[in-house]
Amino acid sequence: MEAANTVNSNLHKGREVYRAITRRKVITLSVLTTALIFSVLLDISLGPASLSLAGVFQAIVRPGTVDVASRVIVWDIRMPIALMAVVVGGGLAIAGAEMQTILNNPLASPFTLGISAAASFGASLAIVLGIGVIPVAGAFLVSANAFAFAMLASLLIYFLSRLRGVTTETVILLGIALVFTFTSMLSFLQFIATEQALQEVVFWTLGSLLKASWTKIGIAVVVIGGVIPFMTRQAWALTALRLGDEKARSLGVNVARLRIQILLMVSLIASVAVAFVGTIGFIGLVGPHVARMLVGEDQRYFLPTAGVAGALLLSVTSIISKSIIPGVIFPVGIITSLVGVPFFLSIILSHRREVW
Amino acid sequence: MTISVKSLSFSYGASPTLREITVDVAEPGQVTAVIGPNAAGKSTFFKCLAGLLVPTGDVMLSGCALAEMPRYMVTEQVCYLPQDTAINAILTVFEAVLLAHKQAATWRIADEDLASVSEVLCKLEIEDLALRYLNELSGGQRQMVSIAQALVRSPSILLMDEPTSALDLQHQLEVLDLVQEETRSRGIATVIAMHDLNLAARFADRFVCLKSGKVHAAGLPAEVLTPATLYEVYGVHANVTLDSTGTPHVVPLRSARKIARTAA
Ligand SMILES: Nc1ncnc2c1ncn2[C@@H]1O[C@H](COP(=O)(O)OP(=O)(O)O)[C@@H](O)[C@H]1O
Numbered sequence: 001m002e003a004a005n006t007v008n009s010n011l012h013k014g015r016e017v018y019r020a021i022t023r024r025k026v027i028t029l030s031v032l033t034t035a036l037i038f039s040v041l042l043d044i045s046l047g048p049a050s051l052s053l054a055g056v057f058q059a060i061v062r063p064g065t066v067d068v069a070s071r072v073i074v075w076d077i078r079m080p081i082a083l084m085a086v087v088v089g090g091g092l093a094i095a096g097a098e099m100q101t102i103l104n105n106p107l108a109s110p111f112t113l114g115i116s117a118a119a120s121f122g123a124s125l126a127i128v129l130g131i132g133v134i135p136v137a138g139a140f141l142v143s144a145n146a147f148a149f150a151m152l153a154s155l156l157i158y159f160l161s162r163l164r165g166v167t168t169e170t171v172i173l174l175g176i177a178l179v180f181t182f183t184s185m186l187s188f189l190q191f192i193a194t195e196q197a198l199q200e201v202v203f204w205t206l207g208s209l210l211k212a213s214w215t216k217i218g219i220a221v222v223v224i225g226g227v228i229p230f231m232t233r234q235a236w237a238l239t240a241l242r243l244g245d246e247k248a249r250s251l252g253v254n255v256a257r258l259r260i261q262i263l264l265m266v267s268l269i270a271s272v273a274v275a276f277v278g279t280i281g282f283i284g285l286v287g288p289h290v291a292r293m294l295v296g297e298d299q300r301y302f303l304p305t306a307g308v309a310g311a312l313l314l315s316v317t318s319i320i321s322k323s324i325i326p327g328v329i330f331p332v333g334i335i336t337s338l339v340g341v342p343f344f345l346s347i348i349l350s351h352r353r354e355v356w
Numbered sequence: 357m358t359i360s361v362k363s364l365s366f367s368y369g370a371s372p373t374l375r376e377i378t379v380d381v382a383e384p385g386q387v388t389a390v391i392g393p394n395a396a397g398k399s400t401f402f403k404c405l406a407g408l409l410v411p412t413g414d415v416m417l418s419g420c421a422l423a424e425m426p427r428y429m430v431t432e433q434v435c436y437l438p439q440d441t442a443i444n445a446i447l448t449v450f451e452a453v454l455l456a457h458k459q460a461a462t463w464r465i466a467d468e469d470l471a472s473v474s475e476v477l478c479k480l481e482i483e484d485l486a487l488r489y490l491n492e493l494s495g496g497q498r499q500m501v502s503i504a505q506a507l508v509r510s511p512s513i514l515l516m517d518e519p520t521s522a523l524d525l526q527h528q529l530e531v532l533d534l535v536q537e538e539t540r541s542r543g544i545a546t547v548i549a550m551h552d553l554n555l556a557a558r559f560a561d562r563f564v565c566l567k568s569g570k571v572h573a574a575g576l577p578a579e580v581l582t583p584a585t586l587y588e589v590y591g592v593h594a595n596v597t598l599d600s601t602g603t604p605h606v607v608p609l610r611s612a613r614k615i616a617r618t619a620a
C-alpha cells in the first residue's frame with residue numbers, strides 16, 4: 001500500500017516537473033513563431049508602394065479579390081524576399097546550432113568555419129572569370145558555384161576532422177584558416193576584376209535578399225527540409241553529446257559517426273543558405289545562442305527554436321534594411337551585424353546564467 | 357552479472373598503462389573498491405571495463421567477452437560514470453537524468469520514465485534541484501546528478517570512477533549507503549574507484565589495488581589494507597586497526613618519502 005503510494009507520488013511529481021519544463025519551451029516557441037509570422041507580413045507590407053497589413057493578408061489568402069498591382073507586388077516581388085529571409089535565416093541558425101553542438105564550441109558557425117567565405121569566392125569566380133564548376137547551372141551559375149565551393153570547404157573540414165588526433169578545437173582552427181585562405185583569394189579576384197564585375201562581386205558578398213526568387217526558395221526548402229528530419233531523428237544522441245563524449249558513449253551513442261553525419265548534413269544546409277544570398281555572418285552564430293538561452297539544449301526544442309529565432313532575426317533585419325532610408329534597400333548582410341551585435345550583447349549581459 | 361578480466365593490457369602510446377591484469381572484479385550484489393595512487397591506471401581500467409577503450413586481453417561479463425557483445429547490449433547492462441563531471445550543457449537536472457534513462461528521445465515520454473526519474477531524485481534527496489540548470493550547480497551537486505544518471509539506468513554492472521570526490525562527509529555516506537543498498541537489492545555488480553581508504557573499507561566487499569598498471573593486491577578489505585601493502589603501494593607508513601565488525605581502519609603516519617628527505 002505504502003509502496004504504491006510512493007510510486008504514485010513519484011509519478012505525480014515527475015509529471016509536474018516535466019510539464020513545467022515543457023510548458024515554458026512550448027510557450028517560447030509559439031511566441032517566437034507568432035512574432036515571425038507578423039514580421040513576415042510586415043516585411044511584405046513595407047516598400048515604395050505602401051500596403052496595409054490587412055491588404056497584405058488579403059492578397060495572400062484571397063489573391064483574386066485584390067487589384068493586379070497589389071497582387072504582383074505581394075506575390076512576385078516582396079514575398080520571395082520575405083520568405084527567403086525565413087528560409088535562409090532558419091537554415092543558417094540550424095546549421096550553426098548543430099556545428100556548435102558537435103564541435104562543442106560556442107564560436108562554431110557557417111561563417112567562422114569558412115563556409116561563407118568559400119561561397120563568396122566561388123560566386124566571385126563565376127562573376128569575374130565566368131568560370132563555373134557545375135556546367136549545367138545556366139542562370140544559376142553564380143549560386144551553383146557558391147554552393148560548390150561551400151561544399152568543398154565543408155568537405156575539406158570533414159576530411160581533415162577525420163584525421164587521427166584532430167580534436168574539435170583543431171577543427172575550429174582549420175575553419176579560421178579557411179576563412180583567411182578564401183578571403184585572400186577573393187581579394188585577388190577583386191584586384192583583377194573589371195569595374196563592373198567588381199561592383200557585382202561586392203554586392204554579392206555583402207549578402208542581399210534581393211536575389212531571391214520562387215525557384216531559389218523552392219530549392220532551398222527542398223534541401224533544408226530534406227535534411228532536417230534526419231537531424232531530428234538524432235535529437236536524443238545530440239543532446240547526450242552535450243553531456244561530454246564519454247558519457248554520451250557510455251549511453252550508447254556512436255560519437256564519431258554522429259559527428260560526421262551531422263557535419264555533412266549541416267554542410268548541405270549552410271551551403272544552400274549562403275549560395276543564394278551571399279555572406280550573412282551573424283545569424284548562424286547568434287540564432288543558436290538565443291535559442292539556447294531561451295529553451296536550453298534539449299534538441300527537440302533547441303533545434304526548432306534556433307531555426308525560428310534565426311528566421312526571425314533575418315526577417316527583422318530585412319524590415320530594418322528597407323526602413324532606414326525610405327526607398328533604399330540596404331543589403332541585409334550589412335544590417336545583420338549592426339542590429340545583431342547590440343541585441344546579442346543585451347541578452348548575454350542581462351542573462352545571469354553562464355551560457356557556455 | 358559477474359565481471360572479470362583476463363590478461364588485460366592497454367597502452368595510450370609506447371609504454372603500457374595497464375599490464376596483464378587478471379582479476380575477478382565484481383559479482384552481483386557486491387561492491388568492489390578499486391584503489392591505488394594517482395596515475396595507477398584506475399580510470400583507464402574503468403574505461404576498458406566499460407568498453408570505451410579497446411584493450412588487449414578480455415573483459416568478461418558472466419563468461420562472455422565484452423568485445424564480442426553487440427554495442428546496445430553493453431549499453432543496456434553496463435553503466436559507466438566518468439571521473440570528470442564538468443558539464444556545461446544547458447539542461448535542467450530533471451532533463452539530464454531523463455536523458456540518461458531514456459534510450460531514445462521521442463516527443464512523448466512515458467509515465468514510467470517520469471516516475472523513475474522522480475524516484476531517483478527523491479532517493480538521492482536532490483528533488484529540489486530538478487528545475488536547476490546543470491551549468492549552475494556546484495561541483496558536489498553535479499556529482500550527485502551524475503550519480504542519479506547512473507542509478508536511474510538500473511544496470512547490471514555499475515562502474516563509478518571516483519563518484520564521491522567532490523562530496524561533503526554527509527553526502528559521501530548517504531550516496532555510498534544508497535549505492536550499497538541498490539547493489540544488494542538489485543543484484544548489481546558495482547565497482548567504485550576511491551581514494552578514501554576508510555570509506556572504501558566501510559562500504560566495499562572486495563578491494564582491487566592497482567599500482568603502475570598492475571594488480572598489486574586483491575581480496576577482502578582486511579587482506580588488502582595492511583601496513584605492508586600501504587607502504588609498497590603508497591609509500592606511506594600507516595597503522596591499521598580492525599574494529600569490532602572486522603572492518604580495517606587506516607591511520608596514516610608519515611610519508612616514507614618525507615622521512616627519506618628529512619634524513620638526507
Ligand atoms: N588519454 C590519455 N592519453 C595518454 N595518456 C593517458 C591518457 N589518459 C591517461 N593517461 C595516462 O595513463 C596513466 C594512468 O592514468 P589514469 O588511468 O587516469 O590513472 P588514475 O585514474 O589511476 O589516476 C597516467 O600516467 C596518465 O598520464
Ligand SMILES: [Mg+2]
Pocket residue numbers: 398399400439517
Ligand atoms: Mg582517475
